[in-house]
Ligand code: SF4
C-alpha cells in the first residue's frame with residue numbers, strides 16, 4: 001500500500017468525525033460507575049435534540065481522573081482549546097449536557113477544570129490519544145495518524161535503522177528495572193535469522209497499579225503498532241500479548257483491534273503489501289504476579305507452570321520455545337510509534353540525562369486527586385503529590401510515598417524534592433517499578449505497610465526456590481510479631497538478616513526484591529520498629545538475677 | 547572437546563567446556579552442597595545451596611547451572627555463603643514436618659546430610675507445623691508431603707527418564723506441593739508405571755516404598771544415572 005493511500009484513509013476517517021465530539025469514558029473504572037448508561041443517554045439526547053449532524057458521543061478510553069468518573073468531555077473542532085469537563089456524570093444529566101450545546105439551558109453536571117495542574121502538568125506521549133478516540137474503531141486511530149509510523153518504518157527504514165532510532169531515543173524499559181530498550185532490541189536483532197518472537201508483557205500485577213490496563217483499553221492499536229515495528233526491527237514474525245485474565249475489557253478490545261488491523265493490512269501477512277509479515281496472538285494468563293518475570297512469563301506462554309528459571313540464558317538469546325525473544329512491557333511499546341514518528345532526537349529531548357521521555361503513574365492512597373498521570377521524567381515528587389495530586393486531604397501531612405510496588409520502597413517526605421527518574425529513585429532505596437505511586441499520611445504505620453507488601457509477596461511467590469518461598473513467610477511472621485508487640489530486639493535482627501539473605505539468594509526478581517519495602521521502611525522509619533520492641537525476656541531475667 | 551581453565555578456591559582446575567561449575571568442582575574434589583541437583587536429569591537451580599561467588603559478578607550464582615568459562619575465579623565457601631546455606635537448611639526444616647526419628651529415610655537422607663554439612667544443629671526460625679497429607683493409595687509406594695522439600699527431583703526423573711510425567715507441582719508459595727496425575731490419589735494415576743524411579747530420586751523420606759520401616763530405605767541413585775548413560779551412550783554396563 002502506498003503511503004498516499006494510508007494518508008487518504010486517515011483523511012476520510014477524520015472527515016467522518018462530527019464537529020462536536022462528546023468523549024465519554026468507557027474504560028473499566030468509569031464503566032463501574034455506569035458510564036455505559038451515560039453514553040446511551042447522550043446518544044438519545046443527541047437524537048431528540050436533532051443534533052446528529054454536528055454532534056456525536058464517542059465512547060473513549062481513560063481520561064485519567066478515574067476517581068471522579070464517569071468523565072465526559074466536550075471538544076469542539078472549531079475551538080479545540082476550550083474543552084469542557086464534566087465529572088461524576090449520571091445518566092440523568094446527559095439530557096442537560098446536550099441541551100447546553102445549543103444554548104437551551106445550563107448543563108446540570110459537575111464541571112471540572114481542564115486547566116487544573118492534574119491535567120496541565122501532564123505530558124502525554126503514550127496516552128496522547130487516551131480519552132480522545134474510540135478504542136474499538138480503527139478509523140479513529142487512523143484519523144490521528146495511526147499506523148503511519150509502521151508504514152514509514154517498513155518502507156523508509158532498514159531494520160537496523162529502526163533499532164538505531166530506538167537506541168538513540170534513550171528509551172528504557174517501563175516495566176520496572178529500566179533496561180535500555182534499544183540494547184534489548186539490538187541483542188535480539190543480532191541473533192541469527194530464524195524463528196524469533198515478540199512478547200508484550202501485559203501481566204501488570206502490582207497492587208494498586210492499572211497503567212497498562214488503561215493503555216490497552218484506551219488505545220490498543222498503538223501497542224499492536226509498536227509490536228509490529230519491533231517485529232520488523234528484530235526480524236520476528238510472530239508476537240504474543242500476555243495479558244492477565246482479570247482484564248476482560250482489555251482482552252476484548254485487543255481482539256477487536258487485531259481483527260481490524262488485519263483487515264486493513266496493518267498486521268498479518270504482507271503488511272501494506274510489503275514482504276513483511278507480523279501476526280499477533282493473545283495469551284491470557286491466570287493472574288500470577290510472578291508471571292511478570294520474563295522467564296516465568298515465557299513458561300506460561302508455552303503452556304507450562306509460570307515458574308522462573310535461572311538466567312542466563314536470557315530470553316533475548318533463548319526465550320519462547322528456545323528461540324530469541326524480545327519481551328517489552330505495554331508502556332515501553334506504547335512509546336515506539338511516537339519515537340518513529342517524531343524521531344529519536346525529539347524523544348531524547350524530553351526527561352532527564354539518563355531517563356528519557358515520560359512515565360505513567362497510578363497515583364493513589366491518601367491524596368485528593370486519584371488517577372492516572374503521565375509526566376515527564378525529572379518532575380519532582382512534590383510537584384506530583386502537592387500540585388497535581390492536591391496533597392493529602394484533611395489536616396494530615398504527607399509522610400511517605402511508596403513507589404515500585406512490592407519490589408519498591410517508601411520515600412520519606414523530606415525527599416519530596418527528588419526528581420522522578422530511574423536512578424534517583426533507586427538511590428533512595430526505592431524504584432520506578434511499573435508505576436504504582438501510593439501516598440501515605442501521618443497516620444500510616446510503616447511497619448504495617450511493610451507487612452502488607454510482604455503478605456502480598458508471600459502469597460505470590462511461585463515457591464520454586466526456598467529463600468523466597470519460606471523467607472517471605474518467615475519475614476511476614478516476624479513483622480506480624482512486631483505489630484502484635486511481642487517481638488524483641490533479636491526478632492528485629494533476624495528480620496534484617498532474612499532481608500539480606502532473601503535478596504542475595506533468591507532465584508528471580510520477585511524474591512530478590514521482596515525485602516525492599518522492609519528495608520526502605522527500616523532505613524527511613526527505624527524508630528517505628530524500635531517503638532514496637534519488647535524487652536528481651538532473657539536479658540530481663542539476667543538483670544533480675546543480678 | 548575443548549578445555550577451559552579456571553580457579554576454584556584458588557586452585558587451578560581444568561574442565562571440559564560446557565560443563566557446569568558444580569561438575570568442575572566435584573571433579574577437583576571440592577564439595578558444594580546441593581539438594582535439587584540430581585545426576586542424570588536437568589537442573590533447575592531451585593534449592594540455592596550451591597550458590598557460589600564469581601569474581602567480577604555481583605550476584606551469587608548457582609554452581610549447578612553456571613557454565614565454566616576461561617579464567618573464571620570461583621569461591622565456593624565464605625563465611626557469608628556458609629551462613630546463607632545454613633539459613634536455607636533451617637528454613638527447610640521449619641517449613642515442613644521433619645521428624646527424623648520416625649522417618650524411613652533416617653540416616654539415609656540427603657537433607658540430614660546437608661544439615662550436618664552446613665553445621666545446623668537447630669533452627670532459629672519458627673516451626674510452621676503445616677498440615678500436610680500422606681498418600682498411600684499406590685499399591686507399592688507412598689508419599690508423605692510432610693517431608694517433601696519441593697526439590698522436584700521426582701518430577702524430573704519421571705518426566706525425563708521414565709517419560710511418564712506423573713509428577714508435577716501445584717499451588718504456589720507455602721501452598722506449593724508436588725502432585726500426582728491431575729492432583730489425584732497416586733494409586734488412581736494410570737500413567738504411573740510403578741517403575742520406582744521417583745523413590746530412587748527423592749532426597750528425603752517423602753517418597754518411599756511401602757513396607758520399609760525406619761532406617762531401612764535403600765536408594766539406588768546409580769540406577770538413574772546408569773539409565774541415562776545407557777540410552778545416550780549405549781553403554782549398558784554399570
Ligand atoms: S524468587 Fe520466588 S518467585 Fe522467584 S523463583 Fe524463587 S520462589 Fe519463585
Ligand code: SF4
Pocket residue numbers: 689693694695696697698699700701724747748749750752753
Ligand atoms: S517428593 Fe521428594 S523428590 Fe519429590 S519434590 Fe518432594 S522431596 Fe523432592
Ligand code: FES
Pocket residue numbers: 579580581582583590591592593594595596597608609610611
Ligand atoms: S543444586 Fe544448584 S540450586 Fe540446588
